[in-house]
Amino acid sequence: MGNWQNMDSLSKRVQAVTPSVTLAVTNQAKALIAQGEEVYGLAGGEPEMDTPNHIKAAAITALQDGKTKYTPAAGIPELREAIAKKLLTENQIEVETKGVCVTSGGKQACFNAILAVVEEGDEVIIPSPYWVSYPEMVRLAGGVPVMIETSAANGWKITAEQFEEAMTPATKMIILNSPGNPTGTIYTEDELKAIGEIASYEDIIIMSDEIYEKLVYGDKKHVSIASISEELSQLSVVVGGFSKAYSMTGWRLGYTATANAAIAQALSKIQGHTTSNATTFAQYGALAALEGPQDFIEDMRQEYDVRRQFVAGRLKSISNISFVEPEGAFYYFVDCTDMGLKSQNLCDKLLNRYKVAMVPGIAFGHDASVRLSYCTTLDVLAEGLSRFEEFCDSH
Ligand SMILES: Cc1ncc(COP(=O)(O)O)c(C=O)c1O
Structure with a gap:
């Protein structure tokens, strides 16, 4: 003992x-x-x-209506559909409803994506500074985080050349986070295209953490790398969520979305064996968040x-x-x-x-x-x- x-x-x-x-x-x-x-x-x-009142009210009604049982592992169909619709209309990303998996927060979405792709010893490229949990999640999955250093002079962004140089035969994934924590940096469409071209050429999976997509200032615009081409939508797992956009951090609701059917299936499988599903009545709140006033x-x-x-x-x-x-x-x-x-x-x-x-x-x-x-x-x-x-x- x-x-x-x-x-x-x-x-x-x-x-x-x-x-x-x-x-x-x-x-x-x-x-x-x-x-x-x-x-x-x-x-x-x-x-x-x-959290806005109409979102709370929807969750309370769901509770009162007995929405207190398990849901399918990937979430209630209405919410998955609403997320797929949002991704199409707001982000120009084409994913089927079955490509969406509702998770217990953006954090679990990131972890599911890493677990689905990374094998023991695989390398995952992470631009530094990075969100605290990325390297630890990669390590927990048995992978090796490989940092690419960025600088203030370069707006805290990696270049396509740096990405290319950091790649080895063991590279499996790159993590992008735009808008980024902790720097608040945003990648432009051209920058994402250049990075995406290399990912496509080398067949590297992109985990694109877009949890801060709604918090963009001045003339900046949020672009998802998954919207750039059909090929990139197949290589990308988009991570999104409700925590930052709707002030719902404690609700623990996020999602993964991908056009890649094999990865989508893997993500639901992991979800099914870890949390079963995100909290049922909370999912109805998330549905109201997407469908209600913005x-x-x-x-x-x-x-x-x-x-x-x-x-x-x-x-x-x-x-x-x-x-x-x-x-x-x-x-x-x-x-x-x-x-x-x-x-x-x-x-x-x-x-x-x-x-x-x-x-x-x-x-x-x-x-x-x-x-x-x-x-x-x-x-x-x-x-x-x-x-x-x-x-x-x-x-
Ligand atoms: C970059 C980034 N990704 C993901 C998350 C996780 O968000 P959630 O609270 O939805 O799990 C956070 C939270 O701080 C974050 O900063």
Whole structure:
């Protein structure tokens, strides 16, 4: 029995992964709040607005109507159909209803896609900085994450040439995330075409995480790589969800969509053996989200754009940091190289001394940066940024 008290006796798979730094920051901040401290939370990854009422009402009605049993593994047919229709009309992606699998959040959608494709030892290309969970999911699947470094000078994007150079005979998949977390970067159609051409030539699967598709600012446009050609729609697994678009993070609802019938079947099979299905009555809420009024999204987007510009103004007045203005999502990835601190150390000091929570860049593969979220109120942003400025001035 004693053996099971230490990590070494657990599976190699789980030993290979690290705990989520974003969750650790949240827990640290919660501990300070529990001690009566006021903490300015700029670390979160969820809209602070409530889920719109008509979505809640649909889920409540579903509960009252006895929608409390299992559904097909890939979700209720009406929701899968509504997602396929949305993908066609909004994203110009042609997938059949059976190509859609409703999942317990975008996170499970990503994991299902990786598990369906990646074999022991397969390489998965991930542009860095990356969303924390991608490399760990690849490791859990027995694969090898291969990072491609990007830079602020290049808008935090990989080029087709970098993709080509990173490829080996073991490459199975590339993960794209546009709009991206943590940088807010957006790939243009031409950039996606160039990357897609190489993926097509080498027969590489593309997991395209488009969870932030609705949060796009200025004259930028969200384009899905799966919409570019029939060939790319066959090679792509699109990941989408309800968390960020409809402020439904706690509902745990996302989806995968692909035109590739074999992959679609594999995704439903994995879903069937892991969660069985996403929560039944929650799926009816998601259906109402897609079929009901969409003005909530535009209101939220405009609100975030105001905050994005506010943060840019405040950050510009701090001399020892730099940043690329984000084009999408709700994060700033701030380069703090000039302060000479490792990102974990920087965030610990910022939280403990100035009571401002941000996420260390190391979580996203860049130890000289921190991630600042602007999915919080202008009041919290104003005070949090004043304190951040004070912190920066003292280093
Ligand atoms: C890039 C990215 N993909 C996927 C997810 C997962 O979203 P969900 O809450 O729907 O699981 C997140 C959540 O933060 C994210 O940032």
